[in-house]
Amino acid sequence: MSKLEIKDLQVTVDTEDGPKQILKGVTLTINDGETHAIMGPNGSGKSTLAYSIAGHPKYTITGGTVTLDGEDVLAMTVDERARAGMFLAMQYPVEVPGVSVSNFLRTAKTAIDGEAPKLRTWVKDVNAALEQLNLDPTFGTRNVNEGFSGGEKKRHEIAQLELLNPKVAILDETDSGLDIDALRVVSDGVNRFRAQEGKGVLLITHYTRILRYITPDFVHVFVDGRIAEQGGPELADQLEAEGYDKYTSALR
Amino acid sequence: MTVTDSVRSALEVDKVESHLHPAGSFDVADHVVPTGREEIWRFTPLKRLKGLHADAEFQPSATACTWNTPAGVRVEGVDGDEARALRGVSGLVPNTRFAARVLAEVPSTLLVDVPADADVTEPVVVELTGEDAGVTEAGHVVLRFGRHSRATVVLNHTGHASMAQVVEVVVGDGAQASVISLQDWEDDAVHLTHHQTLVGRDATYKHVAVSFGGDVVRMDANVTYDGPGGSAELLGLYFADAGQHIEHRLFADHDAPRTKSNVMYKGALQGQGAHTVWIGNVLIRKVAEGIETYEENRNLVLSDGCHADSVPNLEIETGEIEGAGHASATARFDDEQLFYLRARGIDDKEARRLVVHGFFNDLIRKIGVPSIEDRLMSTVEAELAKNVLKDL
Ligand SMILES: Nc1ncnc2c1ncn2[C@@H]1O[C@H](COP(=O)(O)OP(=O)(O)OP(=O)(O)O)[C@@H](O)[C@H]1O
Ligand SMILES: [Mg+2]
Numbered sequence: 199m200s201k202l203e204i205k206d207l208q209v210t211v212d213t214e215d216g217p218k219q220i221l222k223g224v225t226l227t228i229n230d231g232e233t234h235a236i237m238g239p240n241g242s243g244k245s246t247l248a249y250s251i252a253g254h255p256k257y258t259i260t261g262g263t264v265t266l267d268g269e270d271v272l273a274m275t276v277d278e279r280a281r282a283g284m285f286l287a288m289q290y291p292v293e294v295p296g297v298s299v300s301n302f303l304r305t306a307k308t309a310i311d312g313e314a315p316k317l318r319t320w321v322k323d324v325n326a327a328l329e330q331l332n333l334d335p336t337f338g339t340r341n342v343n344e345g346f347s348g349g350e351k352k353r354h355e356i357a358q359l360e361l362l363n364p365k366v367a368i369l370d371e372t373d374s375g376l377d378i379d380a381l382r383v384v385s386d387g388v389n390r391f392r393a394q395e396g397k398g399v400l401l402i403t404h405y406t407r408i409l410r411y412i413t414p415d416f417v418h419v420f421v422d423g424r425i426a427e428q429g430g431p432e433l434a435d436q437l438e439a440e441g442y443d444k445y446t447s448a449l450r
Numbered sequence: 451m452t453v454t455d456s457v458r459s460a461l462e463v464d465k466v467e468s469h470l471h472p473a474g475s476f477d478v479a480d481h482v483v484p485t486g487r488e489e490i491w492r493f494t495p496l497k498r499l500k501g502l503h504a505d506a507e508f509q510p511s512a513t514a515c516t517w518n519t520p521a522g523v524r525v526e527g528v529d530g531d532e533a534r535a536l537r538g539v540s541g542l543v544p545n546t547r548f549a550a551r552v553l554a555e556v557p558s559t560l561l562v563d564v565p566a567d568a569d570v571t572e573p574v575v576v577e578l579t580g581e582d583a584g585v586t587e588a589g590h591v592v593l594r595f596g597r598h599s600r601a602t603v604v605l606n607h608t609g610h611a612s613m614a615q616v617v618e619v620v621v622g623d624g625a626q627a628s629v630i631s632l633q634d635w636e637d638d639a640v641h642l643t644h645h646q647t648l649v650g651r652d653a654t655y656k657h658v659a660v661s662f663g664g665d666v667v668r669m670d671a672n673v674t675y676d677g678p679g680g681s682a683e684l685l686g687l688y689f690a691d692a693g694q695h696i697e698h699r700l701f702a703d704h705d706a707p708r709t710k711s712n713v714m715y716k717g718a719l720q721g722q723g724a725h726t727v728w729i730g731n732v733l734i735r736k737v738a739e740g741i742e743t744y745e746e747n748r749n750l751v752l753s754d755g756c757h758a759d760s761v762p763n764l765e766i767e768t769g770e771i772e773g774a775g776h777a778s779a780t781a782r783f784d785d786e787q788l789f790y791l792r793a794r795g796i797d798d799k800e801a802r803r804l805v806v807h808g809f810f811n812d813l814i815r816k817i818g819v820p821s822i823e824d825r826l827m828s829t830v831e832a833e834l835a836k837n838v839l840k841d842l
Contacts, residue, residue: 252793255785280795292790296808305804306794341808342790358794 199267200283200365200398202228202251208261209243209250217258220246222423224262226400228366233392233399235409235434238420239442244402245289247420248370252286253279266366281310283365287355287372289402293343299354300324300338303361310362327357330390332383348375356387366398367391373408385411406438421445474543478554481547490546493727493759495695498666500586502614502642503548508555511589512582513611515560520572522565523601529558536561536592540618541674542646549644549670552616556590562603566596566622573602573630573819580611583638589615593629597622597650602819605631608663612640619647621655623677628656630822633696634829635664644670649709651677658817659715661688661696662829668697675706684713686728687813687826689833690756692721699729700745704738713745716813718806718833719756730762730776739770749780750809752802803834 209221220243228234238244250257251264253276264271266282274282294302303324308314315323328337331353343351352372359367369388373381389412391397401412409417409431417433419426419442426445427433475481483504484491491503500506517525528536537553544550562574578589593603599622607613621627633641641664649655653676661667673682682702690696702711717726730745749758762776783805791801807830814826 254789275798276789276792277795277797277801280793286793288790288793292784292786294787294790294805294808296811297804302791302794302804305796305800306791309795309797309800362794 200230200396201267202366202398202400203265204251204262205264206262207247207250207259207264209246210258210260211246211256212258219260220257220423221250224424226418226425228398228400230396231398232416233401233412233414234416234418235401235403235414236418236420237403237434237437239446242420243423244420245370246423248286248368248400248402251279251368252276252284277309280364285359285362285364285367287352287359287367287369289370289374291343291351291355293341295341295344297342298339299342302342303338303358306358306362323361327360330360330383331357331387332380333357349377349380352376353380353384356384359391360387363391363394365396366400368400368402370402371404372401373403373405381408382411388412406434409434419445474545476538476544476550476553478547478550481544481550483547490699494668494697495666498640498695499642500612500640502586502612502640503546506586506612508551508588508614509585511587512580512585513587513589513609513613514579514581515576516579517574517576518572520570520574522568523570523574524561524563525574525576526561527558528561533557533559533590536618537590538618539592539594540620540646540648541676542616542618542644544644546644546670548614548642549616552588552590552614556588559590559592562591562593564595564599564601566599568596568599568601570599570601573604575604575606578605578607580607580609580613580635580639583610583612583636583640586612587614589613591615591617593617593619593627595619595621595625595627598624600626602628602630604819604822605629606634607632607641608634608636610636610638613642615641615643617643617645619645619655619657621647621649621653621680623650624652625650626654628658628818630658630817630819631660631669632822633659633661633664633667633669635667637663637665639664639667641667643668645672647673647682649673649675649680649682652679653681655680655682656818657682657684659686659688659698660826661686661698662833664694664696666695668695668699670699670701672701672703673711674703675709678707678709680706681710682712684711685813685816686715686717687810688715688717688726689830690717690719690724690726691833691836693723695725695727697727699727699731701731701733702743702745704732704734704741704743707738708740709738710741711743711745714813714816715747716749716810717747717758718750718752718809719758720752720833722755724756725759726757727759728761732764732774732776734764734766734768734771734774736767739768740772741774742772743774744776746777748778748809750806751780751782752806803831806830806834
């Protein structure tokens with residue numbers, strides 16, 4: 199089971215001029231096994247939504263609820279959220295100097311499972327995950343995200359998705375900056391994850407091209423901190439043809 | 451970089467004294483007792499030095515000294531004429547009262563002598579185990595690496611001591627020498643030490659300073675060159691807890707052409723009153739054409755109430771250099787790094803542990819002696835367990 203329910207979520211960030219409201223009441227339910235896409239213009243608050251659900255300290259929740267299978271996500275610490283089954287593939291993955299990918303992956307896996315993975319199968323699993331994402335086997339010895347190309351960072355995020363195997367994955371622009379081959383490799387990874395029973399996906403993107411590989415059940419148009427419209431996959435094509443004008447002009 | 455007229459005229463002579471470094475002398479009377487206002491003493495808590503910087507009596511040593519003797523290496527305490535001949539063997543002319551006093555007063559010298567062409571794989575490990583911090587004492591150590599030899603010497607300082615020390619290192623032409631000095635003292639120790647190295651022509655020298663324990667540890671580590679082509683890598687790692695003062699002052703004196711210095715010091719601080727000082731002086735003399743130098747100091751502040759001073763100084767007296775640069779940074783935990791790790795389920799404590807390990811990891815892996823690398827990893831672990839992770 200994996201049901202992520204976001205109700206009337208309101209979020210501010212601290213600025214020099216005091217708190218600024220970014221999310222203005224977001225309501226969205228991802229039922230067991232569903233994939234939802236969120237599309238919206240720059241600065242509309244998509245990453246804010248993703249980070250707020252993951253618990254980034256920069257954001258202050260001023261209203262609303264987020265639950266995973268009925269459990270209060272907002273009451274959990276960042277790491278508790280991950281252990282409860284949330285995963286965020288970040289738009290800008292962070293460098294961690296001196297910490298190798300293999301050490302990082304093993305530490306994360308141990309934390310998520312509550313016990314260290316069996317060494318033999320684990321090494322095999324890691325190598326397989328890296329290989330499936332077209333990452334060199336020596337990747338494990340490199341420091342986390344240090345000197346990775348943009349595409350390598352994104353593929354590394356999806357390798358983590360597959361190895362940690364959460365209940366719900368939020369993918370924040372995992373497709374941007376990828377060439378066509380990398381896009382396919384990443385999409386295949388997400389689809390392998392989705393093919394399992396009951397996994398939820400919230401896919402944030404600017405482009406419809408990834409939706410040709412990962413077909414969403416629902417598409418939401420995100421404008422100015424809230425969902426302005428929702429529909430099926432056809433809504434993405436309409437956005438591609440018409441842009442966000444009709445939603446943003448309503449604000450002016 | 452401005453070059454003053456007085457310095458400019460001094461450039462004509464072969465050896466100039468940088469204005470960062472007062473002229474040296476073997477005569478104790480030439481060195482007044484520091485007051486703490488001097489540039490080279492202004493960071494050091496003189497009151498806690500038990501008079502080692504001034505006139506504390508050098509008593510019979512309360513520090514046990516043991517060592518292993520790999521085949522072909524001579525390790526011995528020497529005295530009399532032989533010891534006297536070793537004082538200043540590295541070209542050291544003391545620029546501090548304590549160093550002048552050590553050379554004037556110590557009756558004997560611990561000598562590690564690696565003959566020319568010897569290739570010694572097993573490190574020479576000298577254990578200096580202090581038994582009484584109430585005894586103020588002095589020590590002189592000479593590490594001599596013959597021409598084209600290759601060897602590693604470890605000085606491991608542990609226990610309780612109040613010690614003024616001079617370590618002189620002579621690296622022969624073409625030799626490959628590593629000197630690792632561990633300051634892993636108990637909390638009551640006071641250690642004032644001056645390491646002076648003369649790097650031979652085309653020689654490769656690695657100096658590693660690791661300071662974890664002690665009430666006050668101050669190391670002056672200086673390098674000069676005995677000919678062109680010498681290369682020095684000066685690495686340092688320190689970890690200051692509440693109330694500790696740990697000070698490293700480096701001086702790479704490029705007095706020969708095509709020489710290299712590469713300085714990398716990393717430190718962590720935790721607890722009320724933890725204080726670290728890093729001074730990185732590099733002087734590129736007029737004769738030192740085509741040299742390369744880079745120095746870097748990074749500090750990670752793990753809790754409130756600590757203070758890291760970090761001062762790189764680069765004096766350039768010739769325009770003909772290959773490269774010169776420095777970097778210095780002092781930072782707290784990076785929230786984005788911690789968030790990234792925690793978003794993968796890793797709890798706060800473990801995330802901090804990973805970040806600190808990562809911070810030191812690259813440096814530790816450069817030491818090149820696996821047993822010490824492993825030991826340092828566990829020491830970092832133990833330091834973290836002591837304080838920063840305890841309250842989380
Ligand atoms: N510290 C801050 N001070 C002021 N405004 C901020 C701050 N942090 C974020 N914002 C604003 O919050 C808004 C939402 O940012 P967010 O990153 O969520 O947008 P996004 O939809 O993900 O955009 P993109 O498509 O470019 O990734 C932006 O207008 C941004 O400028
Ligand atoms: Mg964004």
